[in-house]
Amino acid sequence: MQPQDVAPSPAPASASPADPVVDVEQAEAALVEHYPRLVRLAYLVLPPGLGRSRRVLTSHALAQRALPRNRTPAPVIPAQSTGGAVDPGYALVRLRVVRTALEACLPLRRRAWPTWSQLPPLLPQVRGLQLYPRSGGADELALDQRLSALSAAGRAAYVLRGLEKLPDDEVRRLLHAAGAADADAALREADEVPGQYALLGSVAFDPCSLQARPTDLLRRRRHARAALVAGAALVVCGALLGLPGDGLGPDGAAAPPYAQNPAAQAALDPGRLTKAGPAAWKTSARTDFSVWPARGDRTGDRALLRRALAVWARPGKAVSVSATPGTPTGGPSGPPRLLYAGTVDHARVVILHDGLRLVRYAEPKDGTAGAALDFTRTDGARRAEANAVVLGRADGNIRYLTAPWVTKAAARDLADPGAGTTDLTLTDGVTSPLAGPGQERSGTCASWNVLQLTDGSHTRLMTDLGELVPARVTTGRPGSVKDAAGAEALRTWAPYACSLGSVRGQGVRSVNAWEFATQPLPDASGSAAWVCTRAETWRGDGARVLAQFRTPGGDRGVVAAKAQDVPACGKRDPQVLAGVLWKSEGGHWYLLAAGGSDTESISATGGITGSADKNLLTVKAEQGARAELKATLEDGRKISGLG
Structure with missing residues (x-):
C-alpha cells in the first residue's frame, strides 16, 4: 500500500498522485474528461505563425497523441487546478501535451529527421473547410500578439501559470520534464507579458468552439477534375480485370x-x-x-x-x-x-x-x-441486468431499448441526489434521448447521468459505460447489495459518481459502492468517510476495486488505493484495508487507515510505524512518508492494504 497525499480543502480530486504508474485506462479517462482544456493548452503554446486553421488541427492532434501506449511512470510534477490536486493521469497527459507542443515549435533541421510533432497532423483532417476559433476582442488580439513574440517555452510558462494555475516552482519542474532548455529564462519571458490570465479562457483561444470557411474553390475544382479523370480510368481497368460474380x-x-x-x-x-x-x-x-x-x-x-x-x-x-x-x-x-x-x-x-x-x-x-x-x-444475465440495451448514441445522447417488464423510465444525475428525476417517454420500449454521463463544466466532471427504470415492484439505476448493456448500480456490503435507488444509497454514490469513468469499456456488469468505515479526523477536523467501489465484469475476472476517501465538506472522493482482478470488497471476500497520508488544517501530517467492521487490528510498518485495535488507525507522519499496512481480522486471517 502506498499512502496518498490529500489536501483537506476545498474539494479533493478523483485520483491519487502517489501512484507510481499510470494505467492506459486512467490516462484515457483523464484525456477524455479534460480534452477541451488540453487542446486549449496545446493551441496556446503552438506558434501563431502556423496559421489558425493548421494550429487548430495540430492542437487536437497533439492532445490525442498524448495517450500513452502502455503503463507509464507518473510525472513528479503535481497537477493542480483551482479545486486542488488532480489525478496523475491528467498530470501525465498534460506533460505529454506540453512536451509535444514544444517539439512542434522547433525549426526543421536539414540533417535531422523531423519528429511527429513537427509534421502536419495525419489526424484529424478536414477537407474543403478551414476551421478557426471564434473571433475575440482587441484584448485577446493584443495578448496573442504578445505571446507570439515569446519563445515556445515562454508561452508555455505563461499558459501554465494562467490556465493551469501552477506556481513558478512547479512550472519550472514541468518545463524541465517537458524538455525545455532553460525554464528560468522562460519564466522571465512570461514576466514581460501582463498577467491577463482571464483572457486565456476566451473563445478566441478555444480550438473546440470553431467557425468554418471554404478553402480555395478554384483550386479545388481543378483538383476535382483531375481526380474524376483518374477515377474513371480505375473504373475501366476494374471492369476489364474483374471476374464475374455476385459481388457484395x-x-x-x-x-x-x-x-x-x-x-x-x-x-x-x-x-x-x-x-x-x-x-x-x-x-x-x-x-x-x-x-x-x-x-x-x-x-x-x-x-x-x-x-x-x-x-x-x-x-x-x-x-x-x-x-x-x-x-x-x-x-x-x-x-x-x-x-x-x-x-x-x-x-x-x-x-x-x-x-x-x-x-x-x-x-x-x-x-x-x-x-x-x-x-x-450477456451470459448469466438476470432480470436485474437484462433491463436495457443501447440502441444508438448521437450528439452526446443515448436511446435505450428497455425490457418488456419496464413500466417507467427516467433520467437522474447520480452526482446530485437532490436534483430529482426527469421522465423519459417509452415508445414500444424505446426511450426518448438521455444525455450521456460525465458532462463537463470548467474542465471537470460536473454530472453523471444514469437511467432509472421501474418494473412495478423494483426501481433500478443503470449507467452507460460505453457498451451495449448499461451496468447496474448498487450499494451495500458485498453479499447483500441492493439497487442504488433510495435516498441513502443516492447520497452514498454522489461523491464517487465521476469515478465510474475509470471503468468505461471494461465489460462491466455491475458496480457497487460500500461505505465500509467512518473515521474521526485528528485536530478536531470532523469525520471522513471510506468507500469501496467495485466494478464486476460479465467475464467474471478483471474486476476493478477503488478505495476512496472523503473529508468533511468535500464534494468528491479521492482514490486512496486501487487494485485489479482481486476478490477484495467483493462477495467472495468483503474485506478491504486502505490508507491515506492526510494533512490537517493545522498543518500536521497523519497516516489514516481503515478496514471493515470485521477488522480486529491494523499495523503500519516502513516509513511510518504504528498500530491500533479495531478497524481504524491514526498515526502522526511526515510529508511524503510511505508505509505498508497489515490487518488481522476477527477470524485470525491477515490481509494487506489494497493496491
Missing part, C-alpha cells in the same frame, strides 16, 4: 462468403430467426434477454435482417467492429433471436441475441457504407 449484393457490407456450410448458411436465413412472443416473459421461468419480444418498425425487413446476419458472420474490411473484453466475435452457430429491428435517429439498427452475446448491427439510413457491428457478453 444483398449482403451489404459483409465480406464475400468463404464457405458453404449448411448450418452456417441456415444461421444467415432471416426466415429462421427466432422470436419470443409478446407475453412470453410473463410465464417464463427465466427473465433475461431470451424472453424479450421482437420490436421495431423493421422486424419484417428481410433485406435488412439478411445484411445484419451476413455482416455478423463475415464483417467486411469497411465494417467497424467492437467487442467488450472477453467477448468472442465469431458468427452465430445457429439462428439467433431477434430483439429489435428499426430506425433509430439516422440509422437502421438490428439487435440480435444468441444466448451468450448481444450483437448490434447499425447502418446509415441511406446505404450500407459505414456499417458498425458491436458485441457484448
